[in-house]
Amino acid sequence: MAQKHDQIVAEPEVKRRTRLQDTILQLRKNKSAMFGLLLLLIIVILCIGAPLFAPRDPHDANLDYGLKPGFWSKDGLPGYLLGTDALGRDLFSRILYGGRVTLSVGFVALGFALVMGTLMGTASGYFGGMVDNIVMRIVDILFAYPALLLALVVAGTLGRGIDKAMLAIGIVYTPQMARVVRGAVLTVKETEYIEAEHAIGSSTLRIIFRHVLPNSMAPIIVYSTLMLATAILDAAALGFLGVGAQAPSPEWGLTLSLSRKYLVTGAWWAATFPGLAILISVISLNLLGDGLRDALDPRLKGGAKL
């Protein structure tokens, strides 16, 4: 008898593990997704470990060394891999430190959107009716602004700085996240196991947090990854336009913007490498996101991106 009990209790756990394993297996078969993940890990580790990997202090200016090329040129300074910027600061070190700023703006903004969007989307999808109407109208209103313009207006009126940029981009992605979550919740809500939960008298909160949300995770994870990619682009764009990070921050968009006037003098590297860093980070997230979509939600395969 006791043995039988153990089996019954153990069963859901076995199932849950196989489902996760299934996803990982699918993902591991997807070479481009694994490449994206690897690339992302390398970038994140390099940026987090910037004090260990950066050869120099990113703020260490030396006007005698201004705009020197890097390894590709005979005029390059030894030890300055990617050359220097206008103030003679080591570009490679600045890019490593800059990634901490740009990537964290993206991550924090997405985190904000994830929390707010999940709250709004779940309430909207689960309760329907009046709540749904109000939330969706707010979403419609925020959708009437083009994303970067809304971020620019919010960041511009709140004032300058990375904390404002985080909030601004977070607000931009909240309605998109709310729509994704609402869609997922609507699908799960109609399933029989949720009906069964109602039948056995589970509380609303328990149903939402134990059953509806965990089963809505697939699209949320997929779109979070893809939105993180564009959030990072927006973070750099705000820095570039001068409303995000402020000098002397090594933020990628800002570094690019401050170096662009030296392009005409032929010093192309100072603007090129920060942009390349943005491009590679965003590509890695898009590769991973596309792979996750194929692994977690085959229905979305090759389908529309929000």
Add this chain to the structure above:
Amino acid sequence: MKEYILKRLAMLIIVLLGVSIITFVLVRSAPGDPAVHLAGEHATQATLDAIREKYHLNEPLYVQYIIWLEMALRGDLGRSIKSRELVRVEIIERLPTTLELSLIAIIIASAVGIIAGIVSAVRQYSAIDYSVMFGALFGVSMPIFWLGLMLLYFVGVRLGWLPIGGRLSVGIDLESITGLYVLDSILTLNGEAFIDSIKHLLLPSIALATIPMATIARMTRSSMLEVLRQDYIRTERAKGLSERVVIYKHAIKNALIPIVTVIGMNIGVLMGGAVLTETIFTLPGLGKYIADAILAYDYPVVQGFTIFFATAFVIINLITDILYMYIDPRIKYR
């Protein structure tokens, strides 16, 4: 149908009211005293008081909003703090630059994106397919301000093939009719100005087209693959129609239906992109206008432009949806 459009129009008004309230609150909660912004740092107390009186800054916020709304409904968006010009006039002055840039960009993006997507789908898993998808991945991941700068440097500065900013070279005369220089030069049969204005547009419009091009290529591909799996395509193949007829006469027509929406959705992306491309290529358009206004804390401009653009944006979205309904009779709106 009529009911649907009326319902959408009612919604549109609610959305625009929401946009104007949110923008108003945002702008008014910005740091700094609007009266000081208007009068300058060294204004006397009397001047400040006069300005507060004139612009109703002593009234509660909701009264100020109602005053603003009344003016906006009459087409008066106020004056720029920086230039003292009417915001409405400044917007109209700058509109053609952005319109021309965006039109050329969306034409490039649609043409290249649709063709690439179709080729990619027809030759699924071929080298062409992989190259298109690889290119599209780069496209959606591209920081376009960086791409614009790279084009500017390599094509404009290094190779010297194309101009790096502005809309026309110095010394070229063009009679302005619509403000769209390419169109104006055709209307006035001005060949020199035509070529020159196209040259100026090329780099910025390529930079601006990149992201929409990539999303359109991806959408076309998946939509085409979806259509090619349909029963009626299988039937056509089974009854012996050549692959060419199946694809070009039947599949493409149906595959392009969702693309209308994608192109409509990209209008917002284009406006965000215009802020960046116009900044890089020093084009006197709306994107540069709003970016400068935000940096200069020019709030009447921010407020006026936002409501102007949001209105245009939601109307374009409504038109796309109605268009979509005409093209695809399967769609029924409630």
